[in-house]
Amino acid sequence: MKVLITGAAGQLGVELVQHCIEMGDDVVAADxxxxxxTDAAAVDAFLAQHLPDAVINAAAYTxxxxxETNVDIAQAVNGTAVGIVSAACEKFGAHLVHVSTDYVFDGTLDRPYLETDETNPQSVYGRTKLAGEIAAGSAASIARTSWVCGEYGDNMVKLILRLAAGDTPLAFVDDQRGHPSFxxxxxxxxxxxxxxxxxxxxxxxxxGAxxxxxxxxxILEAAGHQRGRVSPIATADLDPPRPAPRPANSVLDNAAWKAAGKEPLRDFRAPLTELVARLT
Known part of the structure; x- marks a missing residue:
C-alpha cells in the first residue's frame, strides 16, 4: 500500500517508516x-499530491x-488537526489510523481498561487526545497505547541507561501501573x-503490567545493573509535584485486537532486552 506517516521524525514515526519500507510499502514520511x-488547506494539498491508501497519524504534542500551560497548542495538534486529517482522508479515500493514549482514562478502575470503558481524562493532554479520537470519526482506526519506548527519541529506557552510568540515586513511583509499549x-x-x-x-x-x-x-536488570539501585516513592511524595495528573491505573486490555483474531503483542521484557542490546 501507499502510506503517509505524519510525525515521521518522532520516536514512533521513525520506526513506522522503517517497518513499512521493510514490508514493501510506498512510504511518504512527513514531519x-x-x-x-493544523492547516486544512495544506493537508488537502498534501493528500491530493500523494494520494495515499492510508494515513498513520503519529504526530502529537506529547x-x-x-x-497544562500550552492548552491552545495541545488542542490544535492533538485535537483539531486530527479532524483536519480525517476530513482529508475521507475526501481522498485514505484510511486513517490515529494513535491515542491511556491518558483518556482517569485511572481509577481496579482492572485493566477495555476499549468500551468510559473515558474521563484528568489532564489537558488527555482531554486533547480524547478530542482527537472524537475528531478522527467512526471510520478510523483509533489505537490507544501507553508508556512508549523505542530506539529513537527520548523515553524511559534511554533515561535510565543514562542515569545508571552514574551514581545518581534513583526513585520512581510505585503507585502508577501500566503496560510498557515498544x-x-x-x-x-x-x-x-x-x-x-x-x-x-x-x-x-x-x-506485562x-x-x-x-x-x-x-531496565536496570536488562542492562546488567542491580535492581536495588532504584527505590519506590509515592506519587504524592514527588517534589516538586508534576503539573499534570497521571492515571494511577494505565493498564489497557487489548481485547478488541484479540477479538479480531490478532496475536497479542509480546511481553514487554522481550523487546526491552532487544532495545537495551541495541543501545548499549
Missing part, C-alpha cells in the same frame, strides 16, 4: 517541515506537563490496522 497538519512491536500492529482498514478503537500495548518503579528495575 512538520513537510506539512502543517509534553504532558507542558500541555515501537518495534507497536509499528507492525499499526501497519496491520492500516492495511486491513479496520475501523474502531483498539488498545495496543505490550504485555508493572509500576514505574518495577519497570525501572527491569
Amino acid at each position: 512538520r517541515s513537510d506539512v502543517d497538519i 509534553a504532558v506537563d507542558a500541555c 515501537t518495534a512491536d507497536l509499528a507492525p500492529a499499526l501497519r496491520t490496522l492500516a492495511l486491513e482498514r479496520r475501523a474502531g478503537t483498539f488498545h495496543l500495548t505490550n504485555g 508493572v509500576s514505574w518503579f518495577e519497570f525501572v528495575g527491569d
Whole structure:
C-alpha cells in the first residue's frame, strides 16, 4: 500500500517508516517541515499530491506537563488537526489510523481498561487526545497505547541507561501501573490496522503490567545493573509535584485486537532486552 506517516521524525514515526519500507510499502514520511497538519488547506494539498491508501497519524504534542500551560497548542495538534486529517482522508479515500493514549482514562478502575470503558481524562493532554479520537470519526482506526519506548527519541529506557552510568540515586513511583509499549512491536500492529482498514478503537500495548518503579528495575536488570539501585516513592511524595495528573491505573486490555483474531503483542521484557542490546 501507499502510506503517509505524519510525525515521521518522532520516536514512533521513525520506526513506522522503517517497518513499512521493510514490508514493501510506498512510504511518504512527513514531519512538520513537510506539512502543517493544523492547516486544512495544506493537508488537502498534501493528500491530493500523494494520494495515499492510508494515513498513520503519529504526530502529537506529547509534553504532558507542558500541555497544562500550552492548552491552545495541545488542542490544535492533538485535537483539531486530527479532524483536519480525517476530513482529508475521507475526501481522498485514505484510511486513517490515529494513535491515542491511556491518558483518556482517569485511572481509577481496579482492572485493566477495555476499549468500551468510559473515558474521563484528568489532564489537558488527555482531554486533547480524547478530542482527537472524537475528531478522527467512526471510520478510523483509533489505537490507544501507553508508556512508549523505542530506539529513537527520548523515553524511559534511554533515561535510565543514562542515569545508571552514574551514581545518581534513583526513585520512581510505585503507585502508577501500566503496560510498557515498544515501537518495534507497536509499528507492525499499526501497519496491520492500516492495511486491513479496520475501523474502531483498539488498545495496543505490550504485555506485562508493572509500576514505574518495577519497570525501572527491569531496565536496570536488562542492562546488567542491580535492581536495588532504584527505590519506590509515592506519587504524592514527588517534589516538586508534576503539573499534570497521571492515571494511577494505565493498564489497557487489548481485547478488541484479540477479538479480531490478532496475536497479542509480546511481553514487554522481550523487546526491552532487544532495545537495551541495541543501545548499549
